[in-house]
Amino acid sequence: MKNVIEIREVGLRDGLQLSKTKLSTDIKIAWCKQQCKSGFKEIEVTSFVPPTILPQFNDAPKIVCEANKIKNLLPSVLVPNLKGALIALDNKSKKINFVLSASEMHNKSNVNATIQKSLSMFNDLVVERNNRGLKNNVQISASIATSFGCSIQGKVEQGTLLDICEKLIVMGANELNIADTVGYANPSQVKEIFKSLFQISGNTPLAAHFHDTRGMGLANVKSAIDQGVKRFDASLGGLGGCPYAPGATGNIATEDCVYMIESMGFDTGVDLIKLLNLRKSLSNWMNKDTLYGNLLNSGLARTFNND
Amino acid sequence: MKNVIEIREVGLRDGLQLSKTKLSTDIKIAWCKQQCKSGFKEIEVTSFVPPTILPQFNDAPKIVCEANKIKNLLPSVLVPNLKGALIALDNKSKKINFVLSASEMHNKSNVNATIQKSLSMFNDLVVERNNRGLKNNVQISASIATSFGCSIQGKVEQGTLLDICEKLIVMGANELNIADTVGYANPSQVKEIFKSLFQISGNTPLAAHFHDTRGMGLANVKSAIDQGVKRFDASLGGLGGCPYAPGATGNIATEDCVYMIESMGFDTGVDLIKLLNLRKSLSNWMNKDTLYGNLLNSGLARTFNND
Numbered sequence: 001m002k003n004v005i006e007i008r009e010v011g012l013r014d015g016l017q018l019s020k021t022k023l024s025t026d027i028k029i030a031w032c033k034q035q036c037k038s039g040f041k042e043i044e045v046t047s048f049v050p051p052t053i054l055p056q057f058n059d060a061p062k063i064v065c066e067a068n069k070i071k072n073l074l075p076s077v078l079v080p081n082l083k084g085a086l087i088a089l090d091n092k093s094k095k096i097n098f099v100l101s102a103s104e105m106h107n108k109s110n111v112n113a114t115i116q117k118s119l120s121m122f123n124d125l126v127v128e129r130n131n132r133g134l135k136n137n138v139q140i141s142a143s144i145a146t147s148f149g150c151s152i153q154g155k156v157e158q159g160t161l162l163d164i165c166e167k168l169i170v171m172g173a174n175e176l177n178i179a180d181t182v183g184y185a186n187p188s189q190v191k192e193i194f195k196s197l198f199q200i201s202g203n204t205p206l207a208a209h210f211h212d213t214r215g216m217g218l219a220n221v222k223s224a225i226d227q228g229v230k231r232f233d234a235s236l237g238g239l240g241g242c243p244y245a246p247g248a249t250g251n252i253a254t255e256d257c258v259y260m261i262e263s264m265g266f267d268t269g270v271d272l273i274k275l276l277n278l279r280k281s282l283s284n285w286m287n288k289d290t291l292y293g294n295l296l297n298s299g300l301a302r303t304f305n306n307d
Numbered sequence: 308m309k310n311v312i313e314i315r316e317v318g319l320r321d322g323l324q325l326s327k328t329k330l331s332t333d334i335k336i337a338w339c340k341q342q343c344k345s346g347f348k349e350i351e352v353t354s355f356v357p358p359t360i361l362p363q364f365n366d367a368p369k370i371v372c373e374a375n376k377i378k379n380l381l382p383s384v385l386v387p388n389l390k391g392a393l394i395a396l397d398n399k400s401k402k403i404n405f406v407l408s409a410s411e412m413h414n415k416s417n418v419n420a421t422i423q424k425s426l427s428m429f430n431d432l433v434v435e436r437n438n439r440g441l442k443n444n445v446q447i448s449a450s451i452a453t454s455f456g457c458s459i460q461g462k463v464e465q466g467t468l469l470d471i472c473e474k475l476i477v478m479g480a481n482e483l484n485i486a487d488t489v490g491y492a493n494p495s496q497v498k499e500i501f502k503s504l505f506q507i508s509g510n511t512p513l514a515a516h517f518h519d520t521r522g523m524g525l526a527n528v529k530s531a532i533d534q535g536v537k538r539f540d541a542s543l544g545g546l547g548g549c550p551y552a553p554g555a556t557g558n559i560a561t562e563d564c565v566y567m568i569e570s571m572g573f574d575t576g577v578d579l580i581k582l583l584n585l586r587k588s589l590s591n592w593m594n595k596d597t598l599y600g601n602l603l604n605s606g607l608a609r610t611f612n613n614d
Contacts, residue, residue, distance in 0.1 A: 150609075151608075151609060183608070184609075184610055186567060186571050187529045187571055188572055212601065214566060214567075214601050214605050214608065215560065215566070215567065218523060218526040219526040219528070219529040222529055222530060226533075249604075256521065256522035256523075259521060259523075260494070260522065263493035264494055293522065294519065294522035295521055297556075298490060298520045301458075301491040302456070302457075302458055
């Protein structure tokens with residue numbers, strides 16, 4: 001029996017956030033369905049943000065409605081504040097990823113709030129969900145951006161991150177997703193931070209969200225696996241990126257991440273042939289954007305799953 | 308005092324082997340000098356192979372002669388057989404990297420010999436060097452290709468690799484360079500193989516040569532570091548590749564590899580600003596080829612070396 005590691009697709013949200021191509025609602029839903037058929041159990045399908053800021057997500061209610069109909073799929077949505085979270089709840093979202101930053105300056109720039117204010121909104125969200133009788137139906141995950149450093153503020157103290165995480169756990173977060181928003185993490189830092197986090201996380205699952213901006217994305221995944229992390233975000237074709245690093249790659253590529261983790265002997269539940277077929281479709285759909293990831297060009301090794 | 312990890316540049320050999328651009332001798336020497344100035348102590352500068360097969364290395368004697376004049380540099384050369392090795396010795400090479408494969412079929416295809424024959428030539432080379440009184444002046448390293456699997460043969464048994472390595476150690480190899488020629492290695496396999504190798508290697512240093520064909524290059528470096536490997540090959544701009552995987556990336560990119568290892572708190576001795584300047588020149592020189600590596604686009608993190 002292989003150990004299970006779960007990869008969650010974030011391309012439909014993180015990948016489309018800064019893309020040049022604007023996908024239609026129909027294509028987004030087709031992407032979602034195909035990825036689910038290739039074995040994914042959780043997909044971040046959209047974001048509840050003001051359409052004036054990110055118009056590409058103005059179909060969020062429709063996306064959630066359709067994604068909720070897909071069998072065996074847990075669709076999650078990103079929200080930057082309480083207002084978005086309440087709209088997500090109203091739209092029957094099953095998992096809400098509430099984003100805040102470990103860097104005070106990034107939080108201000110990204111969600112226009114102090115960390116204290118974001119934490120307070122997170123608490124209000126948990127209370128509201130529970131008041132609606134949805135405690136067992138809706139998961140609330142905290143996505144902690146810039147956990148490994150910030151391109152605006154610079155260094156982020158590990159103590160600050162741990163303090164935020166402790167508070168989120170007390171408030172009842174169903175998951176902590178530790179994100180390297182700007183691609184600053186290195187494998188030694190990943191080891192150190194997750195070692196500390198596991199000492200305080202108890203039964204709250206930890207997830208990791210890495211970017212490949214400086215080429216260390218999969219090395220960081222390997223390092224996090226060594227510490228016991230079993231949930232990873234990734235974006236098909238490495239879609240997504242950072243506005244502060246033009247030309248730099250964004251998220252780790254889902255296909256490469258799945259391939260590495262399967263090669264290492266873990267079970268992701270993903271059918272790579274089906275996933276690569278979807279990846280080819282994505283190249284056609286996202287024709288104004290540069291896609292990344294090595295596996296589509298190189299193909300599977302002859303020795304893959306041959307042991 | 309930081310622990311030292313040494314990166315050796317192989318772009319001038321592995322990188323130019325299949326490139327579309329043919330560099331002049333002068334540019335090769337300029338590359339070599341600039342890379343040495345950025346802190347590299349060992350560079351694989353050329354290959355002694357028949358010019359009919361790889362005409363881009365027909366300037367090998369001149370390259371070695373010039374590289375030998377560079378202060379603080381150990382220039383190494385690759386040879387596929389005894390004949391090339393003797394020419395390398397005649398040309399005053401200071402380090403000879405003798406290549407053979409752990410896959411019988413790859414060895415046949417690559418150097419047209421059985422593994423047994425290659426081992427016998429390696430032994431003859433060591434004897435010849437010693438007979439010439441050069442035991443303390445010329446290092447002989449064994450580069451073992453397809454150590455993690457072969458695109459022709461498929462799986463390579465770990466026992467075969469260990470058996471080859473044991474024989475090379477007995478013959479007096481000054482180093483074993485374990486190469487993932489076709490990008491088949493994964494971090495778990497890297498851990499397993501180096502764990503076994505360190506049990507038999509005694510005082511013979513182990514090095515690793517990874518390709519990034521399936522995106523796992525730096526994750527494999529991280530895994531090898533965990534096992535105690537302190538010498539890595541890399542190629543500037545990820546130059547090089549595999550003729551069996553068109554469009555696939557080749558060697559791990561030197562600049563990204565140095566960046567990761569420095570970020571992790573090790574000392575490579577490399578000045579990354581100088582290295583990135585050389586990397587920019589390389590983009591101009593190699594204008595018919597696609598270069599890889601993330602660091603040139605993304606730049607150093609604000610937190611780099613700021614701890």
